[in-house]
Amino acid sequence: MATNHRIYMDHAATSWPKSEAVLSAMTDFIRNCGSAAGRGGYRSAVEADRLISLVRRQLAAFIESPSSDCISFHSNGTAALNTAIYGLVGPGDHVVVSAAEHNSVLRPLHELAQRSGVRLSIVPVSVGGAVEVDHFLEAIEPETRLAVLTHASNVTGVMQPVAEIGKSLRSTQTALLCDAAQTFGSVPISVSELGVDLLAAPGHKCSGGPLGTALLYVSPELHEQIRPSVYGGTGSQSESLEMPLSMPQKLEPGNLNVPAICGWGVALTELGDLGTRQQHSLSLSRKLHEGLRGISSLSVHGSEGSLPIASVTMEGLDPADLAAILDSEFGVEARAGFHCAALIHEYLGTESKGTLRLSAGHGTQIAEVEMVIRAVSEVVEELGRS
Numbered sequence: 001m002a003t004n005h006r007i008y009m010d011h012a013a014t015s016w017p018k019s020e021a022v023l024s025a026m027t028d029f030i031r032n033c034g035s036a037a038g039r040g041g042y043r044s045a046v047e048a049d050r051l052i053s054l055v056r057r058q059l060a061a062f063i064e065s066p067s068s069d070c071i072s073f074h075s076n077g078t079a080a081l082n083t084a085i086y087g088l089v090g091p092g093d094h095v096v097v098s099a100a101e102h103n104s105v106l107r108p109l110h111e112l113a114q115r116s117g118v119r120l121s122i123v124p125v126s127v128g129g130a131v132e133v134d135h136f137l138e139a140i141e142p143e144t145r146l147a148v149l150t151h152a153s154n155v156t157g158v159m160q161p162v163a164e165i166g167k168s169l170r171s172t173q174t175a176l177l178c179d180a181a182q183t184f185g186s187v188p189i190s191v192s193e194l195g196v197d198l199l200a201a202p203g204h205k206c207s208g209g210p211l212g213t214a215l216l217y218v219s220p221e222l223h224e225q226i227r228p229s230v231y232g233g234t235g236s237q238s239e240s241l242e243m244p245l246s247m248p249q250k251l252e253p254g255n256l257n258v259p260a261i262c263g264w265g266v267a268l269t270e271l272g273d274l275g276t277r278q279q280h281s282l283s284l285s286r287k288l289h290e291g292l293r294g295i296s297s298l299s300v301h302g303s304e305g306s307l308p309i310a311s312v313t314m315e316g317l318d319p320a321d322l323a324a325i326l327d328s329e330f331g332v333e334a335r336a337g338f339h340c341a342a343l344i345h346e347y348l349g350t351e352s353k354g355t356l357r358l359s360a361g362h363g364t365q366i367a368e369v370e371m372v373i374r375a376v377s378e379v380v381e382e383l384g385r386s
């Protein structure tokens, strides 16, 4: 039976719906201000600048950054991660990453390895998708320039031991970059408690901001060292052919997406108590994992964690077919395939066709997760009979 009802289960890609207040903030800016930020002395340009500074300060407070100068805005998580990687890693450097990373980390590093002789050590993950602290630390050499670890996998939702690794790397010359794409807005984040030197996060996932938003945190110790990887106008020192040396301007060439950033700022004010959000995520995660594990012939990959993400496969069934039936027959929107994570599938045993990923969000109701489980169960039973 085809349905028009929509159960959105792809929050790990981007959250939906966005709140009315987020949409209003965006249209309000476009309609009533609309000027470029940092590029003029007239009133509306100054107002655009003020709005950007406000959200920058909100973000700094949100991750306990020592200063809002440590926060630069980017168009998405990928751009923020590339800014960090290309800004610090140079020819001949050594970099350590986990096999659980997203391609927005793996592909720039692969490119640097191919063209600039960067040496890459890829740390395996367990069958459950977790990185072992000892394995990760053993890969670090005295000259390792950068270590990159995702806060949580976008394929399994499994949280990685960033704080433990951060603690061990604190007094070394290795900078630690955390990819918080799946946790920012869902799990409390303190850059000092995590012990990270850099942290990248899109605004359009768990924190409820619009597409076109992301932040990069760069610790004050790295402000001088980090190099721009995109060059252009910053609205400051325009008489010079050199990029400004000051942060965050040196990482923000070109016009910022002011409407989206205004929307993100409002989304941040709507998050409320992160402890309560985390509790809801945990309940959704339990419901999702328990329900899916109860369906015989279905394999659930990764261990149950605090994020409501689950990846499943079924012997002899292409996850893409499962996703198509769930969508057309039950209105369940979920993603099938490799989820832009090239290496983790080898460890999960899902390297042939990837997985079907079901990811709930903060607005998802427990009843919706129950409907999703019933739908998956019906499809699996039906296919098992045919």
Ligand SMILES: Cc1ncc(COP(=O)(O)O)c(C=O)c1O
Binding pocket: 012, 013, 076, 077, 078, 079, 102, 104, 150, 152, 153, 154, 179, 181, 182, 202, 214
């Ligand atoms: C773990 C992880 N890192 C990075 C990204 C890239 O973020 P964006 O899609 O905003 O470029 C994603 C997006 O799915 C992700 O899940």
